[in-house]
Amino acid sequence: MSITDIENEIVEEFEIFGQDWEAKYEHLIDLGKSLPVIKEERKTEDKLIKGCQSRVWLDSEKKNDKIFFTADSDAIITKGMVALMIRVLNGQGAKDIIESKLEFINKIGLKEHLSPTRANGLVSMINRMKMDALTLSK
Amino acid sequence: MITQKSEHIKLDTELIRKDFPILNRSINNFPLIYFDNGATTQKPNQVIEAITNYYSNTNSNIHRGVHTLSREATEAFEVARKTIASHFKIKNEQQLIFTSGTTDSLNIISAGLSRSVLKNGDEIILSSYEHHSNILTWQLWAGENNGKLKIIPLKNDHSLDYEALEKLITPKTKIIAITHVSNTLGLVTDLTQIKAIAKKHNLIIVVDGAQSAPHMEVDLTELDVDFFVCSAHKIYGPTGTGILYMSEKWLRALPTTKPGGGTIKTVSFEKTEYAEGALRFEAGTPNIEGVIGFAAAINYLNRWGMKIIHEYELGLVNYAQYKLSEIPEVIVYGQSTNKAAVISFNVKDVHPFDVGTLLDKYGIAVRTGHHCTQPLMAILCVPGTVRISFAIYNTKTEIDFFIEKLKKVISMLK
Numbered sequence: 001m002s003i004t005d006i007e008n009e010i011v012e013e014f015e016i017f018g019q020d021w022e023a024k025y026e027h028l029i030d031l032g033k034s035l036p037v038i039k040e041e042r043k044t045e046d047k048l049i050k051g052c053q054s055r056v057w058l059d060s061e062k063k064n065d066k067i068f069f070t071a072d073s074d075a076i077i078t079k080g081m082v083a084l085m086i087r088v089l090n091g092q093g094a095k096d097i098i099e100s101k102l103e104f105i106n107k108i109g110l111k112e113h114l115s116p117t118r119a120n121g122l123v124s125m126i127n128r129m130k131m132d133a134l135t136l137s138k
Numbered sequence: 139m140i141t142q143k144s145e146h147i148k149l150d151t152e153l154i155r156k157d158f159p160i161l162n163r164s165i166n167n168f169p170l171i172y173f174d175n176g177a178t179t180q181k182p183n184q185v186i187e188a189i190t191n192y193y194s195n196t197n198s199n200i201h202r203g204v205h206t207l208s209r210e211a212t213e214a215f216e217v218a219r220k221t222i223a224s225h226f227k228i229k230n231e232q233q234l235i236f237t238s239g240t241t242d243s244l245n246i247i248s249a250g251l252s253r254s255v256l257k258n259g260d261e262i263i264l265s266s267y268e269h270h271s272n273i274l275t276w277q278l279w280a281g282e283n284n285g286k287l288k289i290i291p292l293k294n295d296h297s298l299d300y301e302a303l304e305k306l307i308t309p310k311t312k313i314i315a316i317t318h319v320s321n322t323l324g325l326v327t328d329l330t331q332i333k334a335i336a337k338k339h340n341l342i343i344v345v346d347g348a349q350s351a352p353h354m355e356v357d358l359t360e361l362d363v364d365f366f367v368c369s370a371h372k373i374y375g376p377t378g379t380g381i382l383y384m385s386e387k388w389l390r391a392l393p394t395t396k397p398g399g400g401t402i403k404t405v406s407f408e409k410t411e412y413a414e415g416a417l418r419f420e421a422g423t424p425n426i427e428g429v430i431g432f433a434a435a436i437n438y439l440n441r442w443g444m445k446i447i448h449e450y451e452l453g454l455v456n457y458a459q460y461k462l463s464e465i466p467e468v469i470v471y472g473q474s475t476n477k478a479a480v481i482s483f484n485v486k487d488v489h490p491f492d493v494g495t496l497l498d499k500y501g502i503a504v505r506t507g508h509h510c511t512q513p514l515m516a517i518l519c520v521p522g523t524v525r526i527s528f529a530i531y532n533t534k535t536e537i538d539f540f541i542e543k544l545k546k547v548i549s550m551l552k
Binding site for chain 1: 166488489490491492495496499506507508521522550551
């Protein structure tokens with residue numbers, strides 16, 4: 001599936017919540033809980049995205065020209081957002097990842113999490129995902 | 139506005155709330171509940187109008203012109219100084235210097251002391267719960283001058299270990315720089331004990347009053363410390379304005395480190411004669427509307443007086459602490475009945491960021507994170523806390539709503 005296809009799939013899934021933000025956040029929290037954790041020993045300094053209230057760790061690797069991500073956060077809502085990003089970008093080509101606009105976040109009404117003042121590390125994480133994709137593609 | 143019974147004036151929060159236009163806002167379809175007063179307080183119409191009035195009718199540079207506006211602006215500025223000095227019981231208003239805020243004041247003090255008192259290898263004592271602002275400026279000096287910061291430890295109840303303080307003092311110790319109220323825990327430092335020890339060892343006392351001045355009566359004549367600083371914006375006044383109080387001795391002795399327009403008597407290329415009193419430290423055009431707005435805030439508070447405000451806010455704190463203690467998942471840090479209007483807590487196994495994010499969805503503004511006290515966070519072994527801090531317009535009804543939603547948030551996150 002292409003990035004856009006997965007984004008559309010998520011937008012559709014989120015439509016059932018409508019204006020019920022509590023249900024939406026409960027879903028986001030569930031997504032966070034179900035994201036496989038990174039083992040403590042792999043949460044090294046170089047994988048940590050710093051400068052945020054909630055810490056995010058990101059590990060990237062390349063398999064058969066596709067990029068794969070593992071990520072974790074100590075805050076569960078951030079982790080839910082991280083899970084959505086991974087679902088969209090995992091296993092895609094580097095070029096597609098770098099060029100992705102990730103507009104689904106706006107469409108599912110969670111754009112506020114990408115505001116620079118949220119201090120949740122998501123903007124930095126997306127930047128890091130793209131940087132890693134670029135580095136690994138070379 | 140106020141009901142006066144002999145000398146007791148009661149707080150009527152319903153009427154007070156009408157003075158704060160921002161409280162009419164709704165956030166995410168809920169009425170705003172603003173519990174982030176430790177970061178900054180909201181402003182009453184009286185302050186907003188004082189600033190608008192200044193720009194509409196009086197705006198002019200001060201201490202310079204001969205024209206009417208300049209005279210009026212200067213007078214308004216100096217009346218503001220008298221108002222604020224009288225509020226803090228400062229005998230000579232020249233001891234009250236206007237700065238851009240607590241941080242600026244602390245930087246001026248440390249720069250002055252580092253050029254006069256402090257020598258290579260000297261020591262400065264701080265508490266475990268200092269705000270970064272009262273650490274960094276001293277640390278910068280220490281790093282360049284082989285100096286040392288010594289830290290008063292906390293006891294198990296998170297209060298300061300005053301007995302340990304005296305053991306930290308050596309002949310090289312020159313200054314105790316300490317916060318009056320912990321911005322994270324709300325605990326009040328016992329300045330009587332600090333003063334007694336400092337006087338015995340001839341140490342300079344610098345008090346960071348950023349979190350005490352908004353919540354309690356501060357009598358600087360009685361307190362009798364070397365320096366006291368605070369910010370207007372945490373006391374219902376505008377941002378970018380603060381005060382630096384210094385004792386008569388330091389008003390004469392502290393070297394000028396921030397020279398500029400307004401601080402001088404005469405200047406030639408060879409030599410400058412500096413002004414006396416507060417002006418020597420007020421370089422450049424000050425935040426005139428900030429100072430005038432600050433005085434309006436002080437006049438507003440003095441309708442009730444700080445004793446009554448403190449009593450009211452203490453009622454809120456103790457009510458909130460009690461309500462929080464009924465929730466088994468909640469851990470309150472620095473629990474005490476003698477607090478300024480600040481409470482820090484966490485929910486077991488939950489990141490404070492998640493709690494703050496969800497409370498915001500209910501229109502409740504709290505602060506989450508390290509509150510610029512990372513060393514304290516390390517001592518408490520937490521990445522951060524959720525902090526609620528109250529002001530005169532907060533109510534028990536708001537606390538009830540907050541507690542109800544906090545329980546809901548916990549059930550969502552668990």
